[in-house]
Amino acid sequence: MKLICSKANLLRGVNIVSKAVPTRTTMAILECILIDASTNDIKLMANDMELGIETKIEGDIQERGVIALDAKIFSDIVRRLPDSDVTIETDASFKTVISCEKACFNIVGKSGDDFSYIPFIEKNDSIVISQFTLKEVIRQTIFSIADNDNNKLMAGELFEINENQLKVVSLDGHRISIRNIELKNTYEHKKVVVPGKTLQEISKIIPGNVDEDVIIYLTDNHIVFDFDNTTVVSRLIEGEYFKVDQMLSSDYETKVKVSKRELLDCIDRSTLLVKEGDKKPIIMNISDGSMEVKINSFIGSMNEEIDIEKEGKDILIGFNPKFFIDALRVIDEEEVSLYMVNPKAPCFIKDDEGKFIYLILPVNFNTAAN
Secondary structure, rough: OOOEEEEEHHHHHHHHHHHHOOOOOOHHHEEEEEEEOOOOOEEEEEEEEEEEEEEOOOOOEEEEEEEEEHHHHHHHHHHHHHEEEEEEOOOOOOOEEEOOOOOEEEEEEHHHHHHHOOOOOOOOOEEEEEEHHHHHHHHHHHHOOOHHHHOOOHHHHEEEEOOOOEEEEEEEEOEEEEEEEEEEEEEEEEEEEEEEEHHHHHHOOOOOOOEEEEEEEEEEEEEEEOOOOOEEEEEEOOOOOOOHHOOOOOOEEEEEEEHHHHHHHHHHHHHHHOOOOOOOEEEEEEEOEEEEEEEEEOOOEEEEEEEOEEEEEOOEEEEEEEEEHHHHHHHHOOOEEEEEEEOOOOEEEEEOOOOEEEEEEOOOHHHHHH
8 A cells, every 4th residue: 555645634543533543442453643655545434433533635546555554653643744745655564654744654563454344334314413503512512421430321412303303312310411402403303321431532633624514324224424524434322311301390480691801700719619529519608699609618608699690489508619610611691590490399491492511410508518
């Protein structure tokens, strides 16, 4: 095999597919990036058996062939090459020469025959969404998936399509994030749970252009994302997702309208007195026209008053400050509305148009304060 392409194109391709190279694996071939120049296109590929990524790059194929190169060594070499054309040449024993200007690397590759190619997925039903919208909706929900693998479904996000609506849901047992998106077209009802890792990697490699689309294909076991000469194939998480609608309520005893920026900055300031791993709650004392935010920790205490508009009853309620900060950071609106029932019931942050709902469970601050 012999091919020539610019360093910029090669590096972009390597950076994209590297997201699917496993960090730990017993199969050495999976630690490789496959360069497939057996047809008219130069394709780079990586696959960790849960997530596979393939991207096409521009270049000149002088001799067709396939080679698998250690991903870490290959990407390190490409990154440090001069900004010029790169030549990659292999022989029958998989010895590989990577040259660029006066730099020349000799490494040993592996046969491409052993590589686990990305599964072929029939692309029947497609869903179209703008790159920008997909990247945004991941950013606005990914923070509330569960970190641990105790519950696989919590480590993924629900993507539910109903006519021209896409609902994205994530939860971790302490909070729920819901985003509703209007799609350009109308589709049949579909529900899948996409692994959080897949969505995190997708959001890193999607350019996020408003005018460019991502085409999504769904099967029983896989989801495919197609954009910009790149295909991402991921396994879905099996099982029935949590019945989130049962956890949502429109009843409230207290409604608070407050400047998002003021509330976010105030809670952010309060966390200066909390060491990492220290589970000290912020306590909100809500009365007519003002909300007092207080925190007590081993380091000291802080309190601050914020102007609000209040409907309904006064309330004293405590929360994990991180959960509030995470939700407020991804809300673009200048004003937010908080809905509460009592100090033991969830707080809802939602808009009037139904574009988002963030549910946060309170903490019992009486025991936490002692």
